[in-house]
Amino acid sequence: MNRFQQLVRWTYPRWVILMGIILAIGVMTFPIPQITDPQTRYITLDARQFEFAPHRIHINKGDRVIINFTASDVVHGFYLDGYGIQARVEPGVTKQIEFSAERTGKFRYRCSVSCGSLHPFMIGELVVGPNEPFWRAIALVIIGLFTLLTYRFLTKGTSYEYPTLGASPA
Amino acid sequence: MIKSQRINVFQYVPFLRGVLRSRLFQPVLTISTLFFFTLAIVTGLFGTPVGNRNFGIVFVWIVWWGLLIILLVPFLGRLWCAACPIPVPGEWLQRRGIINRRKGRLSTLRWKFPKRLRNMWLQNFGFLGVAIFSAIILTRPEVSAWLLLGFSLIGIILSILYENRVFCRYVCPVGGFIGLYSLMSPVEVRVQDPQVCATHTPKDCIIGNEYAYGCPWMVFPGTLERNTYCGMCMECIKACPKNNVVINLRPVGSDLMVAKERRLDEAYKAFIMLACALLYSVVLLGPWGWLKQWANMDTLPHWLAYAGVFLLANLLLLPGLFTLTALLSQRLGRIQLPLRQLVTDYAYTLVPLGLTAWIAFSFSLVFTNGSYALGVLSDPFGWGWNLFGTTESTWMPFGSALIPFLQTGILTTGMLFAVNTAYKIAGQHTPNPRQALRGMLPVTGFIMSITFAFLWLYLG
Numbered sequence: 001m002n003r004f005q006q007l008v009r010w011t012y013p014r015w016v017i018l019m020g021i022i023l024a025i026g027v028m029t030f031p032i033p034q035i036t037d038p039q040t041r042y043i044t045l046d047a048r049q050f051e052f053a054p055h056r057i058h059i060n061k062g063d064r065v066i067i068n069f070t071a072s073d074v075v076h077g078f079y080l081d082g083y084g085i086q087a088r089v090e091p092g093v094t095k096q097i098e099f100s101a102e103r104t105g106k107f108r109y110r111c112s113v114s115c116g117s118l119h120p121f122m123i124g125e126l127v128v129g130p131n132e133p134f135w136r137a138i139a140l141v142i143i144g145l146f147t148l149l150t151y152r153f154l155t156k157g158t159s160y161e162y163p164t165l166g167a168s169p170a
Numbered sequence: 171m172i173k174s175q176r177i178n179v180f181q182y183v184p185f186l187r188g189v190l191r192s193r194l195f196q197p198v199l200t201i202s203t204l205f206f207f208t209l210a211i212v213t214g215l216f217g218t219p220v221g222n223r224n225f226g227i228v229f230v231w232i233v234w235w236g237l238l239i240i241l242l243v244p245f246l247g248r249l250w251c252a253a254c255p256i257p258v259p260g261e262w263l264q265r266r267g268i269i270n271r272r273k274g275r276l277s278t279l280r281w282k283f284p285k286r287l288r289n290m291w292l293q294n295f296g297f298l299g300v301a302i303f304s305a306i307i308l309t310r311p312e313v314s315a316w317l318l319l320g321f322s323l324i325g326i327i328l329s330i331l332y333e334n335r336v337f338c339r340y341v342c343p344v345g346g347f348i349g350l351y352s353l354m355s356p357v358e359v360r361v362q363d364p365q366v367c368a369t370h371t372p373k374d375c376i377i378g379n380e381y382a383y384g385c386p387w388m389v390f391p392g393t394l395e396r397n398t399y400c401g402m403c404m405e406c407i408k409a410c411p412k413n414n415v416v417i418n419l420r421p422v423g424s425d426l427m428v429a430k431e432r433r434l435d436e437a438y439k440a441f442i443m444l445a446c447a448l449l450y451s452v453v454l455l456g457p458w459g460w461l462k463q464w465a466n467m468d469t470l471p472h473w474l475a476y477a478g479v480f481l482l483a484n485l486l487l488l489p490g491l492f493t494l495t496a497l498l499s500q501r502l503g504r505i506q507l508p509l510r511q512l513v514t515d516y517a518y519t520l521v522p523l524g525l526t527a528w529i530a531f532s533f534s535l536v537f538t539n540g541s542y543a544l545g546v547l548s549d550p551f552g553w554g555w556n557l558f559g560t561t562e563s564t565w566m567p568f569g570s571a572l573i574p575f576l577q578t579g580i581l582t583t584g585m586l587f588a589v590n591t592a593y594k595i596a597g598q599h600t601p602n603p604r605q606a607l608r609g610m611l612p613v614t615g616f617i618m619s620i621t622f623a624f625l626w627l628y629l630g
């Protein structure tokens with residue numbers, strides 16, 4: 001076997017890993033086209049100890065969002081992850097929150113005013129579709145798995161580090 | 171071959187041996203943590219009942235927890251146990267000393283700890299017992315303080331009855347999972363040459379000598395192969411007259427492959443920790459208010475139902491599904507191994523998965539609420555003090571746009587590590603790599619489904 005053949009031998013299963021990495025990068029950066037037309041969304045959001053109603057909101061990228069924010073027991077707050085939007089609302093007063101949804105993904109809105117014991121866990125979810133980060137993550141997992149399994153399949157026993165260590169009594 | 175994958179840290183950082191041999195090493199750590207521990211208890215008992223304004227809650231459940239699960243356990247394994255304040259009063263009591271090695275045996279009643287309890291089951295049930303109250307413990311300073319105080323008291327009582335750190339080794343609910351997840355850490359305390367130990371008598375590392383105590387964790391360093399029960403207290407480094415005990419760097423997760431020490435109680439620890447990471451992500455980080463209320467004991471029947479489902483998921487549902495998976499693997503890979511053994515072995519694939527799941531969970535918890543730490547530093551009791559001028563610092567989530575990506579990264583890494591571990595474990599049971607590959611497929615499916623569940627909860 002000459003040098004070249006050796007090199008090919010060495011590289012052969014490792015190509016799989018390279019392919020996997022390229023695929024993974026591809027899937028993380030592939031641009032996803034906008035499919036829906038932007039709209040204006042009017043949302044009424046009520047805060048009470050220790051939840052938001054609705055607890056999950058679905059909109060699309062590019063939408064203009066107008067939230068009428070109320071509190072039905074004590075003073076609560078609103079902080080939107082990823083957007084950094086913040087508001088505070090007193091019972092009986094409606095607060096308007098306005099923004100454009102420019103980032104896709106799931107963003108938690110949380111109470112930002114200490115309102116009782118479970119306050120740090122008072123959370124709602126705003127999903128800005130298409131939920132790219134989620135689907136890219138799923139794709140990443142599948143590519144990773146596929147790469148690992150293929151690599152293990154191609155290398156069979158050769159790169160197998162623990163052939164006998166502590167082999168069981170079986 | 172395994173040995174050659176180790177790097178003896180003392181060779182490269184010689185002064186470290188001196189540091190670890192010093193009798194001051196551990197007391198310096200424990201006295202510092204004891205200070206914060208006492209403060210956490212006192213503020214918990216006497217400070218404001220508002221959790222996020224109380225030092226006890228913020229420092230224990232956000233700062234300490236974040237440090238422990240994101241940094242200490244993954245990188246340094248059980249090193250926290252060397253610094254932990256909980257068993258310290260008990261240990262000082264039985265040693266009748268703090269720094270210097272006092273002559274003679276430990277002062278205890280010298281009872282024998284029951285054989286049947288010398289495993290992780292107490293820690294498993296202890297952890298679950300705490301977990302079903304977590305919504306309350308995490309948010310009520312007083313409850314949290316009593317819990318910490320209670321741990322320390324149990325530690326003292328056990329130190330009076332039994333020699334050594336029986337509390338840490340068999341009882342502490344935190345110690346259990348730190349031990350399990352320390353299998354992953356790239357650092358270990360090991361002897362350099364087991365041959366030297368085999369012939370060396372008397373074994374100073376077990377019985378102690380004038381410089382050091384015998385291993386407080388009741389471990390014999392000479393045959394130590396896994397991190398789980400070594401508390402990294404460094405006593406054996408001080409004790410060994412042959413300088414045979416060292417600190418090694420090693421590939422992450424090496425201990426997962428030590429087949430002969432796998433046990434069902436540890437496997438259950440892996441199930442419980444994974445199930446709890448999932449359930450906490452649903453209850454605490456999810457958007458479902460009613461669930462939080464049930465966990466928070468708004469009514470007793472609600473809480474009972476919640477606790478019942480919680481325990482069922484931990485003790486039956488997840489282990490049951492995993493057993494089915496192992497059964498499938500047994501068939502597909504034609505693995506000649508009793509099912510129970512196979513379930514136990516494969517459970518170690520859930521160690522990397524569980525650890526990374528907890529890290530992902532904690533990214534969200536810690537980064538979001540970390541800024542409370544500034545406020546309580548200046549005003550630990552929530553009484554309006556302003557020691558460092560940071561009392562009025564506002565709550566500011568850190569990196570909220572980044573967290574989902576960090577979570578994706580860490581979860582994917584953990585999943586791939588878990589699947590690779592499944593392949594190696596299957597390979598320990600069948601010499602044929604094809605069969606190993608077929609055998610690990612169902613486990614791969616299980617691991618993938620769990621990963622998808624976490625991704626859906628965090629990003630979906």
Ligand code: SF4
Pocket residue numbers: 361366367368370371372373374375376391392406409410411412413414415
């Ligand atoms: S004292 Fe040192 S050489 Fe002797 S058994 Fe213990 S670790 Fe080994």
Ligand code: SF4
Pocket residue numbers: 359384385386387388389390391394399400401402403404405406407
């Ligand atoms: S093996 Fe050594 S470092 Fe580990 S707990 Fe025992 S004495 Fe401490």
Ligand SMILES: [Cu+2]
Pocket residue numbers: 047048049050075076077111112113114115119122
């Ligand atoms: Cu609130």
